[in-house]
Amino acid sequence: MSREQKAVERARKAFLTGRTKSLDYRITQLKNLLRFVNERQKEIAEGLKKDLSKSEFGTPLYETLGIESEINQAVSKLKDWAAPRPVTKNLLTITDQVYIQPEPLGVVLVIGAWNYPWAVTIQPLIGAIAAGNAAVIKPSEVSAHTAKVMEDLLPLYLDKELYPVVTGGVTETQELLRQRFDHIFYTGNGTVAKIIMEAAAKHLTPVTLELGGKSPCYIDKNCDLAVACRRITWGKYTNCGQTCIAPDFILCEPSIQDKVIEEIKKNIKDFYTENPKACQDYGRIINQRHFKRVMAMLEGSTIAVGGENDESDCYIAPTILRDVKPDAKVMQDEIFGPLLPIITVSGADEAIKFMNQREKPLVMYVFSQDKKLINRMIAETSSGGVLANDCLIHFSVSTLPFGGVGNSGMGSYHGQFSFDRLSHLRGCLIKQLKMEGVNKMRYPPHTAEKLGWARFLILKQVDFGSLGRLALLALLVVFVAVMLQRYTD
Template identity: 50%
Template structure:
């Protein structure tokens, strides 16, 4: 494929000098290849040399990511503010600090994650060595969305590097300021013979997906996820899909409405609502709705002032296309709070909708904005039935002072993640896997789960070439006696007995 204007541009490719992994590489910021295939072939060749496999190389690349975050913190914050009007607080909490924590965790645990994992054996293999080897897939592709463009680039990249892969990164062209840094600055901190950034929009991504990769990691919406999955299927490429969905939030009658309002309003409006795990609608009784609406108004006013448009803490919608879509959703139900918008500023006010019908557009699509519909139900059972009639969400939330209510919602529903009495705090724990189920995605990452996602769990058994007499049990001519002995020997057990 010719790299003409509008074609893929490779950052850190071509004649750029290869990074050594232990320090930033100061070269031409972006180089272009004569052909798409050449660059992919170079990356594959680098992998097949074994360059990415040693722990020392992986650690050096992770240290490069750490320096990238430290050296360019202010520039990254400015880019996030330019793309999404993110405050320094939100950028630090949800983008930079989380990425740095993932790097630090991988560096601390890299050698233990890489170790062969011994497994239990049966009587027939007591003298042998049985283990799981975590080996890299090879050349992996990471496709990144625009809403958390740094976090959703670096967190999976940490897992891919720690697992020993070569990587092609495809950042979103929508978050242009961050895309520029990822293309021009990030490659200086990595070994450019093993990592590349490809630029472009949907057309370029489609061309990229025509090629074979050893694993594809995609974060985005379900519609594009189906396209990525179909492309991967042509090469039987394993895939991780991190998708979205409509995340329910059940509020029990016994809750303190102000506590619920504080937590829900913050999580719904964080990043201007452009968060895949944000509470997407509230399910509660009519009585709780009447108490919750003024509490939500109080929380929004305390957080963002009487005129949220002037608040430095509230972000903006990414572009006009998404603004227009959200503006259309404001016509659903009845506006109880907010409802204002300003296209010239890409501003949508924190909004609460009541009297919403299940068939309205705001209940049919992921909102991805600071709009919160409320749907009334008569009981917990009705709320659970409502949730279970719909696709399985990426996250599910339940608020109640009674632990048995929280446990009922957890036991009788299914979702990628669950949090009781708060918003998406479960995502702050790298000890918990993050991912969807059904239409909200497949596969898990964060912490060691990222390492496992980008690793082939290779089953290994090393047998002795001696003591062949023992194998007579399995060879013809067969007998009932040998069968009985062999079946006993093949039973898996954790014993220290020795086969004589």
């Protein structure tokens, strides 16, 4: 039996003991996870420094603050999330208990990504724990130092049987995918996502796929370009452009292209100095394979700013490309690096058409002071999310679902969306063995009169929140009296 199979079997055996059903147990595990984040900041930061050259203060800002926020929310809201949820009834079920009961799915597989290896691995884990599942954690082997920290330290804080960490590369992941899970949560690219869906289909396992794509950024010529370009610069070059929701390319009118380039160039200097290579807040490409992939995208495009690089250090300077053609090499796939192409369009009409001719992205950005234009961009395009007049920040709002659509993914998470995604929302109806006369209209022999009553009772919805107690009582009395008289004669 393989190491991966043993981990899954132990997790399922532990889940079947029923200890995760207890909300107190889940809360204890979540608090232990929070304690891990707080006590192991040094080890977390050291691993990220080695993997992605993330700075000491950038680590909590982009990785662990979101985890802390998610845990705090889950701990404070868990009893509400896990409680039975009453629903609107019809007249046929007016005296019954009708509700939704969230329950754990079982054993969840969480496959993390390398670009934000803590945020995109631990946040789904928070949802899995809160929902009462066991979870096998598979960190990305590409961010190897971080994976080692997870493997060594997480078991010191969490239940080792319920939440094992399995490290390794393609072989180990393939072995995990041969096992049966109750849900698979994957963050990464579309190519691997297809492999995961194929493996999941063999067991009819549901999946959540958090992917990416080429997220467009439309800049209206009438907006405050100084502010817009500052926010775009931050969103694009954070983590050396290796962010699934980074603005992938800019769409703007030709008349403002030079100004956009000038403003972004100025902000690159403000953020990362005249020598970004020496700036501790500017990261590195994860490895030389990805370095070569990003550098190959420059072919056929004109560099307006940047372009400096050092393969031995996996360094690529913040780079702007001007007058990029729609069919250029840099426009074929998600960039996932510090290259920012600018494509000129005649205005919003052409920008919308350009977006709709391509795969649906993870997020659509628009910068404008015109609310009607923003609303139009929302109404006439499709994307996982929309952010107007800023970048990235929607990821921090736990009351918004975060996820893609089409090629940018399926399913969403964060806050209660994580809990619901990793729960089975079980429909429950509890009747009493009384008032059998009311049910005669559904039993054979069927008649037109019985059908008329069935239509009335089933189609009439009753919102108990809008009915006062006296009105409800009166309705019940009349309903029961009529039905008893008609069907007990």
